[in-house]
Structure formats: structure tokens, C-alpha cells
């Protein structure tokens with residue numbers, strides 16, 4: 001277009017006018033992208049606030065979990081596992097993570113299972129739970145995020161329960 005413009009300014013002007021709708025469409029698209037980036041950023045901020053207030057005390061400020069988290073304590077309970085890539089949070093589909101957070105691990109381990117993991121139903125809204133899980137996921141390296149997304153997709157094809 002620049003070459004054409006240099007040879008014939010008239011054409012350049014017409015071209016610019018013709019591309020106005022394209023420019024407007026691009027701007028609308030950009031505005032849309034900016035909005036969804038904003039809402040993702042807002043969700044992650046909210047998720048981090050929820051994590052710091054509710055989860056960090058057990059799962060660690062850096063998602064590192066409690067020491068020896070794979071060894072049951074003398075009382076038979078497990079310490080809090082890490083939520084970073086060294087744990088197994090990323091081995092679970094979204095729905096399982098959501099239900100564990102909302103209803104507790106008893107949902108999967110059986111009603112009599114003794115655990116320190118609280119059920120957040122009534123304490124956190126579903127949106128808060130989604131936000132905190134989104135924030136946890138955002139801390140994983142890309143490979144773990146990709147793997148968890150595959151596990152999630154597979155579980156949607158063949159529901160776990």
C-alpha cells in the first residue's frame with residue numbers, strides 16, 4: 001500500500017477510507033480483548049486475596065504445603081499438600097478441585113474420612129472458589145497447566161462419578 005500510495009496519492013486516500021470499517025472492527029476487537037484481560041486480572045487478584053486469607057495458613061504462602069505432607073500424622077490425618085507443581089492438585093479436573101474446596105475431601109474419600117481440609121460451602125461463594133482455584137492454577141508452570149487442562153478435558157468426556 002505504501003508503494004501504491006507513493007505512486008498515486010489519490011489511491012492512498014481512497015484505500016485509507018476503505019479501511020476505516022476494518023480499523024473500527026479492529027478497535028472493537030481490541031476493546032473486547034482488553035475487557036476480558038481486565039476481568040481475568042480481576043479474578044486472579046480476587047483469587048490471591050482469598051488464598052492469602054483462607055488457604056495460605058495450611059497450604060503455605062508460596063503454595064508449598066506443610067512439611068512431610070505425604071506422611072500421615074500420629075492422629076491419622078494428612079498434612080496439607082502443596083498446591084504448586086510438586087503436589088497433586090494439578091492431577092485433578094476442575095470439577096474435582098471445586099467440589100473438594102466447596103464440600104471437603106469427604107466428597108471423594110467418604111463421609112467418615114478425617115481431614116483438616118475445611119469445606120468452604122457457606123464461607124466462600126462459588127465465584128470466590130473459582131477465583132482461588134484460577135489463581136492457584138496460574139502459579140503452575142505451563143507444562144503442568146497444559147497437563148491439567150488435558151486431564152480436565154478427559155474427565156468431561158468420561159465423568160469421574
Ligand code: HEC
Pocket residue numbers: 050051054055056057058059077078079080081087088089090092097100101105114115116117118120132133
Ligand atoms: C486447616 C488447614 C487447611 C486449610 C485452611 C485449607 N486446606 Fe486444603 N487441604 C488441607 C489438607 C490437610 C488437605 C489434604 C486432605 C486429605 O487428604 O486429608 C487439603 C487438600 C486440599 C485439596 C486437594 C488437593 C489434592 O491434591 O488432592 C484442595 C484442592 C484444597 N485442599 C484446596 C484448598 C483451598 C482452595 C483452600 C482455601 C480456600 C484450602 N484448601 C484451605 C488443609 C487445609
